[in-house]
Amino acid sequence: MDLAERLLQGDKRAVARLISMAENHDPEAVEILKSLFSKTGKAHVIGITGPPGAGKSTLTDKLAKAIRKEGKTVGIIAVDPTSPFTGGSILGDRVRMNDLSTDPGVFIRSMGTRGHLGGLSKATQAAVKILDIYGVDYIFIETVGVGQSEVDIAKNADTTLMVMVPGLGDDIQAIKAGIMEIGDVFAVNKADRDGAKRTAREIDMMLDFNHSDWRPPVQMVIAVDNEGIDELLGHLKDHKKHMEDTGKLQQRRTLNSRLEIIDLVQENLMRMILDKSKKEEMINQLAVDVAVRKTDPYTASESILKEI
Amino acid sequence: MDRPIRVLVAKPGLDGHDRGAKVIARALRDAGMEVIYTGLRQTPEQIVSATIQEDVDVVAMSILSGAHNTLLPKVVELLKVENVDDVLVIGGGVIPDDDIPFLKEKGIAEIFTPGTPTSVTIDYIRANLKRK
Numbered sequence A: 001m002d003l004a005e006r007l008l009q010g011d012k013r014a015v016a017r018l019i020s021m022a023e024n025h026d027p028e029a030v031e032i033l034k035s036l037f038s039k040t041g042k043a044h045v046i047g048i049t050g051p052p053g054a055g056k057s058t059l060t061d062k063l064a065k066a067i068r069k070e071g072k073t074v075g076i077i078a079v080d081p082t083s084p085f086t087g088g089s090i091l092g093d094r095v096r097m098n099d100l101s102t103d104p105g106v107f108i109r110s111m112g113t114r115g116h117l118g119g120l121s122k123a124t125q126a127a128v129k130i131l132d133i134y135g136v137d138y139i140f141i142e143t144v145g146v147g148q149s150e151v152d153i154a155k156n157a158d159t160t161l162m163v164m165v166p167g168l169g170d171d172i173q174a175i176k177a178g179i180m181e182i183g184d185v186f187a188v189n190k191a192d193r194d195g196a197k198r199t200a201r202e203i204d205m206m207l208d209f210n211h212s213d214w215r216p217p218v219q220m221v222i223a224v225d226n227e228g229i230d231e232l233l234g235h236l237k238d239h240k241k242h243m244e245d246t247g248k249l250q251q252r253r254t255l256n257s258r259l260e261i262i263d264l265v266q267e268n269l270m271r272m273i274l275d276k277s278k279k280e281e282m283i284n285q286l287a288v289d290v291a292v293r294k295t296d297p298y299t300a301s302e303s304i305l306k307e308i
Numbered sequence B: 001m002d003r004p005i006r007v008l009v010a011k012p013g014l015d016g017h018d019r020g021a022k023v024i025a026r027a028l029r030d031a032g033m034e035v036i037y038t039g040l041r042q043t044p045e046q047i048v049s050a051t052i053q054e055d056v057d058v059v060a061m062s063i064l065s066g067a068h069n070t071l072l073p074k075v076v077e078l079l080k081v082e083n084v085d086d087v088l089v090i091g092g093g094v095i096p097d098d099d100i101p102f103l104k105e106k107g108i109a110e111i112f113t114p115g116t117p118t119s120v121t122i123d124y125i126r127a128n129l130k131r132k
């Protein structure tokens, strides 16, 4: 049986192997995704983001358990940064989700960003599709909020959940700087700590400037104690329903598809330019030439483009 | 191989120390590997599920509790049941020399006892992967 068939039959090893192939730019993964793409679009894709240590993984664990109680299935993609220096990474989100490991209705995959600084890679988008084809009802994508990644996660999700914690201080400034528009639902986690109400109020106040017909709810939760989780899940579902009822889900998916197509064109173009080992050599030589002022970067880039 | 080696670092058994596991996790990361760190008190079943979902090349288990003779072979056995035959399984921690032949016979490829430089483990992994 080939991989595509095994995926359709719900074989977890096929899911896992296909995600690896997508991560490793194996062209066969793209061919399989082409043939099965029509089967995607069914899962509720939820992006979870927020500052480091806010409790995103703990919250994902609890939300997944609440979903499992309803008899639905879950896929989780936990993205952590790859070191730009060594190419290595420690992906530690599973630590908070160990009980889910052996649940047949849950599939968890950890991914390194592998060079996509702060952002979601094409491989993450592929992993979402693979889990969607596999047939889970919900897909969570966890990323650390470090600027660009929040924007990126919104490009890939139906619903974006922003996880905040009391006493953010500087982070509130970051929210003001534009991240506020990205959250569809806000969670103030660690509500067992001082200042949770105040943080919730501050977020809510900033949402006054939001003019869309969806007012993002702000839910206080204590992930470690499983408090506020059902309410939070309710908000996530409400958001999806609102998007469906107003036709906005289709709009958002259209916009996201547009961005994905453009990204793929860019990436394929880059590959066409850089993959040819000869051009790699040429670029290396040009880099030396530019550095010693033998030529300039403008002429150098033009001479590479002429080669295509 | 132009992809990072993926390694699951797990800590089976009931003892509460994961310093050794963290040291090796960091060393493997610094060697350019993708380390999936799963934390303390993993059951063999959890380790095997994670191995499959994460599609790792290597399972590295650190164990101090003394239960190595049951837990490590159990992981190998469950992997076999799942038809996973392309994953390198290694162990480390406080394991008496006398137990090592038994563990190897049970399918643990190599055991690294305390004091082994992390570079030895890294070289071993690179040289013994079962998958290209």
Ligand SMILES: Nc1nc2c(ncn2[C@@H]2O[C@H](COP(=O)(O)OP(=O)(O)OP(=O)(O)O)[C@@H](O)[C@H]2O)c(=O)[nH]1
Pocket (backbone or CB within 6 Å): A051, A052, A053, A054, A055, A056, A057, A058, A059, A093, A096, A144, A189, A190, A191, A192, A193, A221, A222, A223, A224, A225
């Ligand atoms: N007091 C308190 N601690 C919590 C709560 N939720 C999570 N934590 C703790 O916060 C720490 C970080 O939790 P994670 O779930 O790993 O946070 P994260 O946002 O996924 O972290 P990164 O992925 O590393 O960015 C852990 O020690 C949790 O136990 C909560 O509601 N209250």
Ligand SMILES: [Mg+2]
Pocket (backbone or CB within 6 Å): A056, A057, A058, A092, A093, A142
């Ligand atoms: Mg996390």
